[in-house]
Amino acid sequence: MFENLTERLSKSLRSITGQARLTEDNIKDTLREVRKALLEADVALPVVKAFIEKVKERAVGQEVSKSLSPGQQFVKIVQQELEQIMGEANETLNLAANPPAVILMAGLQGAGKTTSVAKLARYLKEREKKKVLVVSADIYRPAAIKQLETLAGEVAAEFFPSSTDQKPIDIANAAIAHAKIQFFDVVIVDTAGRLHVDDDMMSEIKELHAGINPVETLFVVDAMTGQDAANTAKAFGDALPLTGVILTKADGDARGGAALSVRHITGKPIKFMGMGEKVDALEPFHPDRVASRILGMGDILSLIEEAEQKIDKEKAEKLAKKVKKGKGFDLEDFRDQIQQMKNMGGMAGLMDKLPGMGQIAEVAKNGAAEKEMGKLEALINSMTPYERRKPDMISGSRKRRICAGSGLQIQDLNRLLKQHKQMQKMMKKMGNKGGMSKMMRGLGGMLPPGMGGGGMPPRF
Template sequence: MFQNLSERLGQTLKNISGRGRLTEDNIKETLREVRMALLEADVALPVVRDFVAKVRERAVGTEVSKSLTPGQAFIKIVQGELEAAMGQSNEALNLASQPPAIVMMAGLQGAGKTTSVGKLAKLLKERNKKSVLVVSADVYRPAAIKQLETLAGDIGVEFFPSDTSQKPVEIATAAVDHARKKFIDVVIVDTAGRLHVDADMMDEIKALHAAINPVETLFTVDAMTGQDAANTAKAFNEALPLTGVILTKVDGDARGGAALSIRHITGKPIKFLGVGEKTDALEPFHPDRVASRILGMGDVLSLIEEVERKVDKGQAEKLAKKLKKGEGFDLLDFRDQLRQMHNMGGMMGMLEKLPGVGQLPPEALAQVQDDKMTRQMEAIINSMTPGERARPDIIKGSRKRRIAAGSGTQLQDVNRLLKQFTQMQKMMKKMKGGGMKKMMRGMGGMLPPGMKMPRR
């Protein structure tokens, strides 16, 4: 996420280090590079101009405090302006209304709107402890209705049936009445994807909005369209009173232009980021954390929240009791840890939230892309006998060759896994109360050759 912008800004901001004072002369070149980095990231020109002007105004003549280098002071200014451009802080959904709170989703065709309805329903159910009903008012695409019904079943929320013979307003008002009678907290209304230039479709969604009067009207837009995402959101906002934006497919956007442009151009906050295909791949948008990630400072807060939310606490307690009894950490436990990591988005999903990851060698990062490494390690463990998993010390030459053949890997892959397991086993012996720092140090033993955990 935002990889290109992060790399370019990181390189640029290094050049200002070592100055005794920030002046117009010594920041002029840096600001020019910052401007180019933002333009290459497809940030809208008005946003770039405003951003650079504000950074210049704050940076020129600033006396650097004794505890900071000029480079750090400048980076702090850039970080502050990145946050300001994206909206300063997270803006949660406003669901403080008499139930049911109605959320209406709008967006272009193919932006991931129906998938986002499912993700949002799951988030509200699991994190906000809300009862949720979803309904599709997309009468032009029968597959959209079926898709939403399937998603609702997968995540365990109620689905209100509809079909293509009905009118969108009738569908939505009937769903709201049903939710009111059943005392359901939130109704999420999916609408047909449309082009903002299509007058008839825009009139339809205006009529739908007037009929159900939603507390939140969210515009779903594809991050990979860059600054066009901001312009499209602006056009929709002129027709509908949007309350916020869901930026989808952020995991495929290496630039970041949409995230940096939308707030400035539309005046509307980004409320969520779609960061993958799974139903739990929706994150509340925190401008401060995103700014920190863009500048290579990581996002440890989000990582901690993710650990709290996704780590199986029962399994963790079971392992802790086992270690306390002195029973030791075996390869089955190691496989469970790999699966926990997979649930958290894999090694790369965790690493990209740590400070300094952008400085790691590209060839090392490539080895953990798509979670290939953890899947391979799990396959190797699955190819072992129960006795081998319980007593890894018996795995010698012929056993290693059999395991490699059974898992479709090479002998060196098996050797690497056993070495990483031994390092993890040593760490587990030292762990008594757990803790984030120890967990991160432990991860260091699981990294591919040539990759070290970043330090700041």
């Protein structure tokens, strides 16, 4: 996410970070580069102008001149203004209504609206402990109703049936009446999308909105459409009293224009970001964390939250006890670690949130790390339980059988055994102490060749 913008901004700001004194000249040069970086990232021009003006105003004032490290203070100002443009803090859903709280989803066709309904239902069930009902009022695409039914089954949310011969308002009212009887906390209403903003679409969704009076009206928009996302959101915002935006496909948005433009142009907060196709790939939008990621400073808070949600606590505790007792770290444990990492978005997802990992995260995104982890898993799966527990016993004939079973080469297996040894040593050193920093230093050994397996790079 935001790879291009992160790279350009890091380069622009690096030249000024170490400056002992800031002058109008070096500020002007850096701001010119920052401006170019934002425009190339497809950030809307009014947003770029406002951002540059504010940074310039603060940078040439007392705030920087009195600072002991002006360069770092300048970077701090850039970060704070990025946060300001995106909305300062995460704005949560307002579900303080007599149950059921109704959420209306709007957006163009292909933006990921129906998938976002399912993701939001899962989020509300798991994080907010709500009983959720989903319904499709898209009477133009029978496939959309079927798709929502399938996705509702995946996320264990209840689906209210509808058909193409009904009116959207009747569908929504019937679902809300059912939700009242069955004591649902939340009803999420999916609506029809169009390929562009048109009068028919707007009058239909206005009528639907007036008829059900939702507590939240969320506009779902594809982040990869750049500043067009902000313009479309504005068109919807002029027609509907939107309460927020869900930015989908943000994991594929290397530029970041939408995330930086939507709030400023529409005045509506981004409440969630879709970070992949899986039904659990929905993150609350935290402007401070996103600004930190854009500037290559990582996002440790989101990483910790994700770990709490996705790491198998039982397995983690079992491993910790095992290591404490000095029983070592076998290949079964190694495979568990690989699977946990995959649950957290793989190597690329992990690196993206770690401070100073910009370049490694870049390489990780080309799929080399995932491919390497897939190889390791295939090799371990090819072993007998005895071999996994006693990797030192893997000799010539065993090696040949394991490689034949996994379709890989002897050198791949040798590399796995070497990496496992490194992890084993690291676990032994951690002993009773543990700790993220030691764990991360050890991760270097797991990186495939050419990905900087020699340890952590310097922080930006």
